[in-house]
Amino acid sequence: MSVYVVRRGLQSVVVLFAMSLIVFLGVYAIGNPIDILINPQADQIDRERAIAALGLDKPLWEQYVVFLKSAATGDLGHSFVHSTPALRLIVEKMPATMELAIAAMLIAVVLGIPLGLWAGLRPHAFSGRAIMAGSILGFSLPTFWVGLMLIMVFSVMLGWLPSNGRGPTVEILGVDVSFLSLEGWRHLVMPATNLALFKLALLIRLTRAGTREALMQDYVKFARAKGLSNARVIGVHVLRNILIPIVTVIGLEFGSVIAFAIVTESVFAWPGMGKLLIDSINLLDRPVIVAYLLVIVAIFIAINLAVDVLYSALDPRVRLSDSKG
Amino acid sequence: MNADPAPAPASRAAQSPLRRVAGDFFANPVAAFGFGLLCTLVVFAVFAPAISPQNPYDLAQIDVMDSRLPPGAASASGGTFWLGTDDQGRDMLSAIFYGLRISLAVGAASTVLALAIGLAAGLAAAYLGGRVETVVMRIVDIQLSFPAILIALILIAVLGQGTGKVIAALVTIQWAYYARTVRGAALVEKRKEYVEAARCLALSPARIVFRHLLPNCLPPLIVVATVQVAAAIALEATLSFLGLGLPITEPSLGLLIANGYQYLLSGKYWISFFPGIALLLTIVSINLVADQLRDVLNPRLQR
Helix, strand or coil: CCHHHHHHHHHHHHHHHHHHHHHHHHHHHHHCCCHHHCCCCCCCCHHHHHHHHHHCCCCCCHHHHHHHHHHCCCCCCCCCCCCEEEEHHHHHHHHHHHHHHHHHHHHHHHHHHHHHHHHCCCCCCCHHHHHHHHHHHHHHHHHHHHHHHHHHHHHHHHHCCCCCCCEEEEEEEECEECCHHHHHHHHHHHHHHHHHHHHHHHHHHHHHHHHHHHHHEEEEEHHCCCCCCCHHHHHHHHHHHHHHHHEEEEEEEEHHHHHHHHHHHHCCCCCCCHHHHHHHHHHHHHHHHHHHHHHHHHHHHHHHHHHHHHHHHHCCCCCCCCCCC | CCCCCCCHHHHHHHHHHHHHHHHHHHHHHHHHHHHHHHHHHHHHHHCCCHCCCCCCCCCCCCCHHHHCCCCCEECCCEEECCCEECCCCHHHHHHHHHHHHHHHHHCCCHHHHHHHHHHHHHHHHHHCCCHHHHHHHHHHHHCCCCCCHHHHHHHHHHCCCCHHHHHHHHHHHHHHHHHHHHHHHHHHHHCCCCHHHEEEECHHHHHHHHHHHHHHHHHHHHHHHHHHHHHEEEEEEHHHHCCCCCCCCCHHHHHHHHHHHHHHCCCHHHHHHHHHHHHHHHHHHHHHHEEEEEECCHHHCCC
């Protein structure tokens, strides 16, 4: 087990290095940073001085080493637009994204597991079929367009909910959050629902498939033969056994919720990391792009590692050493 | 559509595989509807210049006086804008036909390219094994552990914007799915007797791979490819909506939706709404076809 964790941890470090190399080469070498970082009005001497100051006259590998060294100390450069450290900019925006992602995941879990269980127990009933049809829609509908339609119905037509922003935030433990005020809730509910839809559909399908499979197992038949109540059979024997894959997927999908928040944040003008990334790409604010990518890759690697380790701890049958094709 | 089911084994074997698959496919009315819808959309897209009421990108044909008219409004020149007009006075119906054309073209182009690359990588991994397999599959594993939208944004941030770059980003995302599918199928097929027989006949490796292995790996690949076309179209629309996809000169459905976003808040819903419906119909029809193809081509479900 500990050997596995160490090996898996080393593997994560390798991936992080590879990603940093790709991002560095992509952003700093393919695009010419000199044109962007240096005032085009500058004369030749000024230009050379600036190039030397930025270390751009050194060979590429040396630049990468410098980049890595400063990255290791948390310095990923200054934003051209905001002239603050890029990393601080990202970290400031992180709570908004995390709040949105957690709210979305909660919606998906709270609705998705019961709906999937219902559809799995009644696969041929109208209600079961309707839930499945709804989940197919959830897969097919492009997130950004659903967001627009939510705004159209609830903000423009009905006027119930605000269409953009985060509303007033309340500070708790030094972090600004929306969910502690009613106005914050009104701002949060639509983007969170929008972001949740895809994961909701996924969880419904996963829970339904798991339930149908579990119902055919001998231990469920045995529990029924023992005369246990229906609630107990489903609540304890079925649900417990299907929770292992569901917990894994929830963990793995949390990273993708953070990534997909880019789209939702853009639609609802939610001031999170994703909106910052899109703005930075449009403004060619390269240090912020690099910082965002490295931060999100690190989050991803951490989540994948945690889920893998957790999975092997939860389910002793899993031998994770082999990679499945 | 289907042959009489009574003497099933004999008559089914006599049918050509294509006719058998087609018969099974159209046995499901929902899938048949999806297929019909998809064909209609493709026809609209291919013949967009011929059937559109106007060429929405010919400045001589559009009139700013017609801008932001609601659906069904009459144009200054006598026609009717069935789906309204956008901020420049473009007929939305025509813009949607042209947008559909671009969206489908980008989706199809990226799928074909990704399919070719993924097929080559997957077959090489399965047939050669060893280090090639380890390297290819490790790249696939790492890539698939990140969501598509994130990889697309990294690539767009690195490469810059433009049609070719969007297609490149979509290909980079998709090849991994094909490589994984092909390798899985090829590994199973490789162990079967007919491949062994082909080896005993001392056929060249190329002939074994392309004439014997490849055709038998196709069914799962077709299903994955269908799903991936829909995913590619949705992703391109998302990128275009974010302003990071296709250039303004090639307005796909995503760009049309983005264009109407600012007018949505003032109640002019049609500029975003109808392109969105077109996008939705495209994705849903492809998914319906894919769902049925999965059932039809799955040997385990075959009667």
